[in-house]
Amino acid sequence: MQVLAPLLPSAYAAAAIAGLLAANALITPPDRAPRAVAATAPPVVAALEPTQGALVGGETVTITGSGLTAVTSVEIDGVAADLDRVVNGSITLRVPNAADYEAGTVEVEVFAGDAAVASDLEWTYVTTTAVDRQLEYAFRHWDDYNTAYFGNFNEWGGDCMNFVSQTLVARGWVPQAEWFNDAQQEWADPFVHVPSFDEWLAEHPEYGAVRLDYSERDRAKVGDVIVFDWDGDGSLDHSQVISRISDDAGIEMVGHNVNSTYRSVDEAFDQQGTDSTQVYIWSIA
Structure with a gap:
């Protein structure tokens, strides 16, 4: 009779594994095709x-x-x-x-x-609204001055207010004895002079304009008039029309003197502002 040598522990483990492998080889695994991933349809x-x-x-x-x-x-x-x-x-x-x-x-x-x-x-x-007509005019004449009808006041200190008034005429405001410009032959100061315009508009609530501090700028909208007092002495120096308001650039403006279509208030401050500069907005209904 043949005597088998005793298996050492490592030999026991090897034999067990071999047995399991042999048993598994006799079992036919079920069909397990890879699950198809649905393709994302293009928009x-x-x-x-x-x-x-x-x-x-x-x-x-x-x-x-x-x-x-x-x-x-x-x-x-x-x-x-x-x-x-x-x-x-x-x-x-x-x-x-x-x-x-x-x-x-x-x-x-x-x-x-x-x-x-x-x-x-x-x-x-x-072009459907009054503000459409205002901005359409502004962008047509921001660098192509309409001198035949309104002249050019740059040599007289600046054309900014003259241009803003023109856009308000395009918006539908009707010139009157206290606010007009006849091709720079005759004119009323509020049409062409920022401080005079500010005083005149404050006396005429029928135009539906409300003067806002710059801290209230969240109420501003396209077509409103923005005015600057560069040195903070109480006498306004410059005016433009709001052309766009965005999260990135804030308030942007179209106007004369610094002829531009989307000049930001921040840029205006950098170029002309001082620590004393004051800004106001005429919000127009």
């Missing part, structure tokens, strides 16, 4: 509603489609719109102002990250 843009609005923007519009949660930004004529709500089937956004306050039809571009989403959407800017 599809279908429609925009409404499709037109004022030059000053601000309308709430909706883009419909599918897979729209992948959308990260929307631009109207190259200007980013504020996205209020993005869900699978729709995007709600607010339209920015027309870049140069010009009426016309522009492209609406939708992006998922850096990739443009195929779309043929368009938005039409229409």
